[in-house]
Amino acid sequence: MDHAFSQADAARRTDAARRLQRALKLAYAYLARRARSVAEVRRHLRSRGVGEEAAEGALAELRHQGYLDDARYARALAEDRRHLDGWGAERIRERLHAAGIPPALIEQAVAEDPQTEIAAAVDLLRRRMRAAPADDGTRQRALGLLIRKGYDADVAYEAIRRFERAAEPGHRAADHKPTGRLAERRPR
Numbered sequence: 001m002d003h004a005f006s007q008a009d010a011a012r013r014t015d016a017a018r019r020l021q022r023a024l025k026l027a028y029a030y031l032a033r034r035a036r037s038v039a040e041v042r043r044h045l046r047s048r049g050v051g052e053e054a055a056e057g058a059l060a061e062l063r064h065q066g067y068l069d070d071a072r073y074a075r076a077l078a079e080d081r082r083h084l085d086g087w088g089a090e091r092i093r094e095r096l097h098a099a100g101i102p103p104a105l106i107e108q109a110v111a112e113d114p115q116t117e118i119a120a121a122v123d124l125l126r127r128r129m130r131a132a133p134a135d136d137g138t139r140q141r142a143l144g145l146l147i148r149k150g151y152d153a154d155v156a157y158e159a160i161r162r163f164e165r166a167a168e169p170g171h172r173a174a175d176h177k178p179t180g181r182l183a184e185r186r187p188r
Contacts, residue, residue, distance in 0.1 A: 091150020
């Protein structure tokens with residue numbers, strides 16, 4: 001009886017090891033394309049029919065090996081999207097949430113000095129617009145651009161003001177008074 005039990009137990013362990021190796025192989029291939037969050041790899045393994053025990057074992061091994069780190073992933077994604085695509089904090093938050101990143105790590109990744117975020121929004125406006133907005137319609141298009149990129153409304157309004165001030169010949173920041181709808185919506 002003990003002999004039959006030990007053979008069955010050995011067979012189960014061998015089968016579990018095979019399932020774990022398959023899960024690791026699938027995960028390595030998935031991670032070879034680009035960095036992923038733990039939740040993304042978990043979803044991928046589950047979609048490939050990997051059982052929960054094998055998937056969790058593979059995830060633990062990948063974390064141990066340094067292949068999976070949600071904090072590192074969140075920081076890298078935030079930095080890349082901010083600098084390469086001009087994304088604002090809101091859009092980055094949405095993307096990290098979709099990737100299954102825990103809320104505390106999302107907030108750490110998007111935490112940025114407000115002045116730095118405003119400067120990034122102004123840079124985006126400079127790249128996308130030929131000139132500073134001269135009328136309310138152009139201001140609304142600039143605002144729409146920044147909102148779509150994920151900038152908070154307050155950041156977007158301030159970026160538009162700074163972009164306009166920078167375009168004024170001989171401007172002095174203290175003399176600038178917003179006009180049009182922006183002045184009505186966002187008093188200084």
